[in-house]
Amino acid sequence: MLKFVSLLLALSFCQGLQHNNIDDYVEAEPVFEASKYGSLWPLPQKVQISEVSFKLTSSSFRIVDAKASSAGPSCSLLQSAYRRYYEYMFGSAKKQWWSKNNRRSDPSDLSELQVWITSPDSECDGYPSVTSDESCEYLPFLVHVMFYGGIQSGLETFSQLVFEDEYGAKSINAAIINDFPRFQHRGILLDSSRHFLPIKVILANLETMAMNKFNVFHWHIVDDQSFPYLSRTFPQLSEQGAYHPYTHVYTPADVKMVIEFARLRGIRVIPEFDTPGHTQSWGKGQKDLLTPCYSGSKPSGSFGPVNPILNTTYDFMAQFFTEISTVFPDGYVHLGGDEVDFTCWKSNPDIQKFMEQQHFGDDYRKLESFYIQKLLDIVTSTKKGYLIWQEVFDNGVKLKPDTVVHVWIGGGSDKEMSSVTAAGYTTILSAPWYLDYISYGQDWQKYYKVEPLNFEGTDEQKKLVIGGEACLWGEYVDATNLTPRLWPRASAVAERLWSAKDVTDIGDAFNRLSLHRCRMVERGIPAEPLFSSYCPHEYKGV
């Protein structure tokens, strides 16, 4: 019978000598060894793998709905997931897997994966939400999946157990896996404003997110640099504010496609429309939205943050966010609120007058809070919850109890997590996971070693931390380099957010992640290497 070890030998790491390093033999270099967990990533909560293995034959193996499952062939989400994972395991060029002819069964074959949705409501046609149950259980011959959220994770785990022997035959070991995520909110932030990201790039990264069990795509869709979101209500925003009005925009159809592609993979799409700062590109298409800056007594011709003293501003925001609430089905919108620069507001005589009227004194944070407060009321009226960057909380804006505060400022983020949760707010962490900051070497280890609950606070406070996000800001990233820069560095964050707190063995992580990275490469994703190594199937692109 086949041994599981064959999978583990697929990758081999040689003694790593690094040019430019005179003390070669002194420095400890990572050496690849087989993990007892094979290539599983992120590591499931409970894993038992036996020595017994079964063959999987592409012509006879099928993924089917269990008889007792509450979801059937009419659930297109499941059917497309089955096909996707069949192709991951056997390749798309093979014999059509639904063909019933020529099936030859061997006693040592694993013939079927049964998918059993146990809850009466499979949520098959719904959207994933922050409360989606993503737990799943995997037994030999059978996968139980509770709710649809778990189907993605369950199939991914199943596919990660499949390995290829030296003759290319697929096998799988008998195993019992009981799995659920440690944190509900496991996100990736991509920035399509500093550089426009073609839809193809976004979809490829959603695909990769699913392989890493991420479940939130935080779409930082617009910013100062460009406004690629094509709004039905205000088309002039992208006409004037996008890098190009036709080639560098996301049409309603594009957005719909992204959302559906994500839904099929159990991923929520949370758009961010950041105001009142980071809005230079909005001003190009929307007259009077931004504050005119003054130089002395005259307008300087440049513009600052959103103008908070005009009623037209709030009329605009009400219409705009009404549109957003219908376009994006998720229950939450990210409203930004970070890095508001007061210089321009201070220079503007009308703003100064308003400050006086409102008795704000010289405290422009009060003006910012005034704006945000009104914006939050508008968004609340569209029946959406919201996420905001930490400054909004820091500045004392009144927030709804279900607001999610997004902690991003590096240095002191532990203290911030304490304060936010002490105030009773739900929070997500990004401060240690700014993946746009690159450096030489294996920085994935730095991301991996983060413990999100490592701040002072009660158990109640810790429960308010619902997860985190890896952020890849776009100043230096576009279609040419985004994917290899994100993966597998973000995979380190994926395991931290999914697996149990005590999964911290960096050596074992290296061994599993090396195989996981090659699996991503084999699936067509240019995930960059961890260190000197090879993959049996190298990346086919340039």
Place this chain on the structure above:
Amino acid sequence: MLKFVSLLLALSFCQGLQHNNIDDYVEAEPVFEASKYGSLWPLPQKVQISEVSFKLTSSTAVFISCFYIYLFKSLHIIYICDPSDLSELQVWITSPDSECDGYPSVTSDESYELTVNQPVAVLKAPKVWGALHGRIYSIYFLSIINDFPRFQHRGILLDSSRHFLPIKVILANLETMAMNKFNVFHWHIVDDQSFPYLSRTFPQLSEQGAYHPYTHVYTPADVKMVIEFARLRGIRVIPEFDTPGHTQSWGKGQKDLLTPCYSGSKPSGSFGPVNPILNTTYDFMAQFFTEISTVFPDGYVHLGGDEVDFTCWKSNPDIQKFMEQQHFGDDYRKLESFYIQKLLDIVTSTKKGYLIWQEVFDNGVKLKPDTVVHVWIGGGSDKEMSSVTAAGYTTILSAPWYLDYISYGQDWQKYYKVEPLNFEGTDEQKKLVIGGEACLWGEYVDATNLTPRLWPRASAVAERLWSAKDVTDIGDAFNRLSLHRCRMVERGIPAEPLFSSYCPHEYKGV
């Protein structure tokens, strides 16, 4: 006359606000403006631009129909826009021997002259190598370009040992090198980690030493293809077979080649550098480098010689005995020199010149006068350049251009600001600096990320090595390089962005 304004508007940079930076409005961010040299990169030595006035008013879309002229039986591509204005590009090789079927060398004449005078443009070059560089990017506002490289040796080092690089990746980067007027591909083909070179004479080297004996090797046909692909683009291929260190992978297929390390009085089972005390070693090297000299047509081979660790040699009783016999005392550098000396003699007998890493020079090995010393150790490289040239050796510089060391932000500027002749020495010494190489070592680089990591960062090195010494305006460089990067993207090369920006035609891959 066609308004070339459209080209200049192709890229636009917005006010750059950077998340994570509270002082947004204070920090100076690069702002794109049109350079008077358009998108020329690297900047030619002499450029005369006709006076055409134009306004950068709005993003008026001017549709340009582009077509390609294939030169030398489709050996090279020249891009010209709007055929209605310019009907012909005449290529005129002025020297009686065009060198069309030859290989480029360190003395190849790469100069060219480009005159644009409607309806015919003339590209005049003494040899084919110069004609390859005479690309027409922005024809409509250039009338005369007179161009030649500042340095003859302008190289890129790629490392196919730490990670195997599929042929497709190597070819794509040769293509991009040509777009940047690089003319040397330094192929660091084998190292400790793997031996992907399939040797006809010693096939067991890659059978045992490659990551995989069939899928992760370069066959003779592959190597031939790389060399010819490079030749057609005026690029020399210089292979590096680094010894006596960095040879772990050699030992897998070649018994007794490496020194057995000892732990106490017993062999430890691990191996050190090439064993310099056995005659079989030199027999092997003679055969091996004879093969290399026929496979690689270039006049030079890179012999490495860097980072030799003496620990293993010191542990081996046979080596100790040999040291005594040779009266080397405890100076293992003498043993290293002993080995290198014999190796250099072997390679000389194959009629090849050689390049070596700086340690070989530092250790006082006797070198042929035409040896090229490769300076790579960061910190003190100016002093090293002084010593090497004072000793009369030709040299190339890589120390400031280790592109595998990545950092956040626009590090191309750091590479761009290097002045290779900025060391103490006479004019005679400076003349011995024939160029430099950008090195992309492979520990963290493979097919998935090599190309965007290399370009356009290596383009900064390209201009430093090609253009005149006084071409140092970083703002103008930013403006031209931004357009040059989009041109590479449009040609299918995933060259990464310099900063927040867009290209009219974004990269089509993932």
